[in-house]
Amino acid sequence: MTKDFEPLIIGFTCNWCSYRAADMAGTARLKYPPNVRLIRLMCSGRIDPSFILKALAGGADGVLITGCHPGECHYLEQNYKALRRVKLLKRTLAPFGINPDRVKLVWASAAEGVKLAREIGVFVEEIRELGPLNWPARSTPEINPVVEEVEEVAG
Amino acid sequence: MAENKERIGVYVCHCGTNIAGVVDVEEVARWAKENLGDQGVVISKDYKFMCSSLGQDMIQADIQKEGLTRVVVAACSPHLHEKTFRVAAERAGLNPYLTELASIREQVSWVHKDKVVATEKSKAVVAGAVSRVVMHEPLEPIIVPIAEPTLVVGGGIAGIQAALEIANAGHPVYLVEREPSIGGHMAQFDKTFPTLDCSACILTPRMSEAGTHPNITLLTYAEVEQVDGFVGNFDVTIRQKARCVDTDACTGCGICEQKCPKKVIDDVFEVGLGYRKAIYTPFDQAVPKYPVIDRENCTYFEKGTCRVCEKFCPTDAINFEQEDEIIEINVGNIILATGYDLFDARRIPQYGYGRLANVFTSLEFERMTNAAGPTSGDILLRDGKTVPKSVGIIHCVGSRDRNYNNYCSAICCMQSLKFAHLVDERTSATVYNFYIDMRTPAKDYDEFYQRVLDEGTLFVRGKVAEVTDAARISGEEGKLIVQVEDTLAGKQRRIPLDMVILSAALEPRHDAYETAHKFGIACSANGWFTEKHPKLDPVATMTEGIFIAGAATGPKDIPASVSQGSAAAARVLSYIERGELALEPVRAMINQEQCSGCRICNDLCPYNAILFHEDQMVSEINQALCQGCGTCVAACPAGAITGTVFSDKQVFAQIDGLLFLEKSALVPEMA
């Protein structure tokens, strides 16, 4: 069923580490799956659960959050805040029926282009395994299908 | 959002074939014009090299002729050319922050092969940048004036070098050192590799220059307690520990030290090999010359009587009542050159240090070979009289070892070769070097290695398993036996020796994390201070106005430490000369009306930029202290904190844009 499914993933990167790792992956011509679209933030501490929810609601099948390794944050320790937020968000996603594994936090320093490329590959396969999320809000800002569905149920 | 007054220009770069070889750039440009018109795209072009002057001219001409209000360039990483296009926009009269660089080279053409997929992804990346740029705001850089004085923390060779460079350029420097004298580790050494210069001979002139320089305020036996403020305007609180010596009266004659009846093992300068008095200067050439009373060991402070030093002092300089003094200074920049600690060789019990008398650390050996040291430069066993007939030097003790430190300590190979040479020069002993790899990359280093080889030192390639005094065969009795796999010979060897020297690793200062936190900079996982960029900005940190130099950033030899001291000074001097600094306006701000004073954000800022006003029960962000990480923006439950350059609106818009392709693809199904 999910054979032709190409996951769509939004990735958040830190300006100082993982975004540079992505640059480095590029410079080194490393190949990774094209399913990830990256957004640059100044720090993983800028990660707001709203961003992740927005991406999932907007059509992403998974969200990858990347930051500096613990103890190596360019802003000292903000990545721990990202860690705690992601942990709590994952707990909150479960009751929504969203597999928390659709959200993943990966540490990648500026020197770890290889690791970032590898982690992207791994995550794309993990999401492929989970299948499409197809969040309805992606296609229904006005919620018209509901009415159709209602009629169907009614009939 | 429906009514969009913006006029956006999209420029897709071929980057020669770097992008165009994989991405159909013309298609991306065409698609943007056709599909992103609702968002305000009025022009969309592709060009061979957007960053060339012709490419920039094209953008500038369009801004002026077509009245563009926003510019998106789809090209390389913003870390390469963000500034280029900002400046181009500014030249055309557009606020530089109304541009956005979409990376379709590093993130698309260089990492993907399939042309169709790469082109589709490029469209998404461009759509993301277009949505985002609409939300950009015009910004102005933040200008801060730079106070002239500089604080240098750490009076080792790197700190001395930095202080002298700045002082010689005519600017005031505060040089703070926590020991009673400047000089650092270099003052403990006898010879320096590979030239075998006398360490003291080359260091002490620098020390006295620093001590007497009219532009340098020397604060030894002092520590920085607190740092407030930001680049250009740091308020620093320094604790001057009580010396119990009135430095205005003291002449440094040394009579007090001679007369003091209390001998104390000197754990710091003589690394436990020698004694000092309870009132002391760490070494003869100490700068400043004033002694300090070690209150923990002084008989008067212990028992209430003695005061011998006071009786003999010819200038009445002894003052037992002296108290710590708090000194507050204002500086524009800070250089941290706080050095390293030596790895504690006791942590590797199988090497026997602390248990087997004739196992020495590298620093102990340095002191032993020093003419001013505890043995007056004679190489002797722990008994203080026997000259060793055989000496083994073990490399990489605590370095390149996953049980302790993965990194290479950089100096140990050369230091060990130096030791081998000194043993050879001063005794007739046989010398063994036990090494994993020889690393002698700098100028004249390998030549020195060849010289030591020629002198007859024996080299065994292999990691030493054990140093023991348990003899198994005749000839081993009373000796230290080094058990090692000789990987070149391919066999286990037991080599009986009189003396073993451990070339111990260099480690970050035990309090490096606290220091980093105090100054608002970061440490690597190992504990070394983190550079702003390891290659291109090795003496700057993420915190503007705080620079780093010497071994505090990682193991370094003397030439490298001196170079970094000079480099940090050069960076500071350029700030001082400019008189003011333009900071990137990536900042967070709190809307005072929306702020409920819940205090969630108060402890989140590593730079202490968030202040809480008790009277009004609201929090506020100091714009100059804020470094723009955005953590508080993301944390504010009331949405009262906004951040420039990476605002919620910008990120939301970018998410929408990145997903635009899929959304638009779904529309027909919906209808």
Added chain:
Amino acid sequence: MSDKPKFAMYWAASCGGCEIAVLNIHEKILDVDANFDIAFWPVAMDAKYKDVEAMEDGSILLTLFNGGIRTEENEHLAKLLRKKSQILVAFGSCAVEGGNPGLANFSTKDQIFETVYSTVSTENPDGVYPQPSFEMPEGTITIPVFEPVLRTLDQVVDVDYYMPGCPPESHQIEAVIDLVIQVLEGKAELPPKGATIGVGPSTCCDECTRTRNVKKIKEFRRIQLVDDIDPDLCLLEQGILCVGPATASGCGAKCPTAGAPCIGCYGPAAGVVDFGARMMTAVASVIDSRDPDEIDRILDGIVDPAGTFYKFNLAHSLLRTGNATWNGK
């Protein structure tokens, strides 16, 4: 009928508390009567839908609509009242952001019916489930269809103003009524369309009198399980998950003042996209640990994160529903 402007109030998927709140404004209710002709208010007076349908479009000046949209009937009335009203106010948490009934969006329609019609507390031996239409000897009878999700009023029709609260506080209702009367008299102007009215500019903490310090949370506790609550100290600092920091001000911090944590009925502060996300990020930020295992242990103290953070806001959050509600049967 007089030529006074017409007023309407309607009750969709909600508990009725909003109606009580309007009656709870005491003598002020007389001002409503003095200034308005009550055209339609099923709770207070008899009226038929067909009477409303017969009205001219835009003939009702002000409609306070409370409750979310859960059934076809709710939807029909929302659309009808939108057409007939000049000013449509989403009144109370349910209409504004779904409210407690919105929490049902975590469950599918089948799950909801199962809970209601077949769990142990229900006496339903024949397993009868509601049918939208049923043939009787007298003819076909129908009941409104239960829609698969609960929607907020503005997810169904265009809304002019939002007035949150479960229910909105009486003093805020009074203030809004005063304002509308002043507008009628030409003494004041209406706020811009889309504004949230009857709230303060900040969040609940702004009105809370408890002492607040820099926050560091080492554990979360459930208020019903502890008896050592300091009456003067911020509840969140005591490990009680009070969502006041994220909740719009305007209620006077009633719950925390009375010793109970704020549960968020006044909705998010102005400009906030997702209430739950704001509260999640805030508490996660101030958890006092860097150790992943300890963080997990601390988070274990939040027993029902989704229910806690989205108690009122689920239907208006970014995700809006549970996954099965949409993608399940």
